[in-house]
Amino acid sequence: MEEPQQPQGSAAPQVDLSVLAIALLKGVLYREGDERLWGALLDLQARVRDYVAVLGLELMLDEAEGYAFLKSRPEPEDTSATHHLPRLIARRPLSFPVSLLLALLRKKLAEFDAGGGDIRLVLSRDDIVELVRVFLPDSSNEARLIDQIETHINKVVDLGFLRRLKTAGGPASYEVRRILKAFVDAQWLADFDARLAVYRAQLRGGEAPQADRPGGAG
Known part of the structure; x- marks a missing residue:
């Protein structure tokens, strides 16, 4: 046949x-x-x-x-x-909190990869808030602080480094996109502690470090 x-x-x-x-x-x-x-x-x-x-x-x-x-x-x-x-x-300057959030997510991704297991790093909104809040000025208004961090999270989503996942109620969850490894490279991570000291000094002085956005036509 x-x-x-x-x-x-x-x-x-x-x-x-x-x-x-x-x-x-x-x-x-x-x-x-x-x-x-x-x-x-x-x-x-x-x-x-x-x-x-x-x-x-x-x-x-x-x-x-x-x-x-x-x-x-x-x-x-x-x-x-x-x-x-x-x-x-386009090369676009990023605000201090967004630059800091990208660095913290990259470090978290490196730690996650070192542990083996799943290839997808998923963090809740509360996880990300806790990552960032220790580096931001103290605030007596908790709700306002969380709203500010969510604004920075949304910017990172727009940049393509976080992907918002569907959740049935409760705080949102996000997948850390692995392209972040191309944006914040291994050499950058090696200097991470020194960079955080610079971030703290810039924060006290009211200055904002800048980073460039990779990918896309703008």
Whole structure:
């Protein structure tokens, strides 16, 4: 008996280079978010790298962690050059509390990974509040303090480093996205304690450290 033939045109359409480039320019591409796009990216990554290089961008792809994003290529060391491409990937300063929250989440992720087990780090809103509150000015208004921290949490969600999970009542829970490892690298973590001392000094002085946002076209 012959195997029945598939009708013409029934195969899933192939993902082309422009579709991948557009998806990456919109933001981070996750394996779990679209496995078809992810598979196409792995197959076409060399062509994608060449394609985005023309735009002054480079592809950052972590196959093990399951994410990819674009970032601007380093500026040439020759500062006398007259021709510079405009930046497609925006660099945006972050407030002190958001920068601090990112650092604390990255440290928590490193501790979680060192313990083995599950690959997903999930924290409740209360867990995150406790991480941050010891570094913020004392407040007699507990509700106001929590509202402020939730505002910072929402900003980190918008940046793509936390994913809000559906919960049946009670405080929200969040998954720490593993792309945070690409934003706050191992060398940064090695200097974490020293950086916290700087943060405390800046907090007392009313200054805000800044960080840049990776990924996305702005």
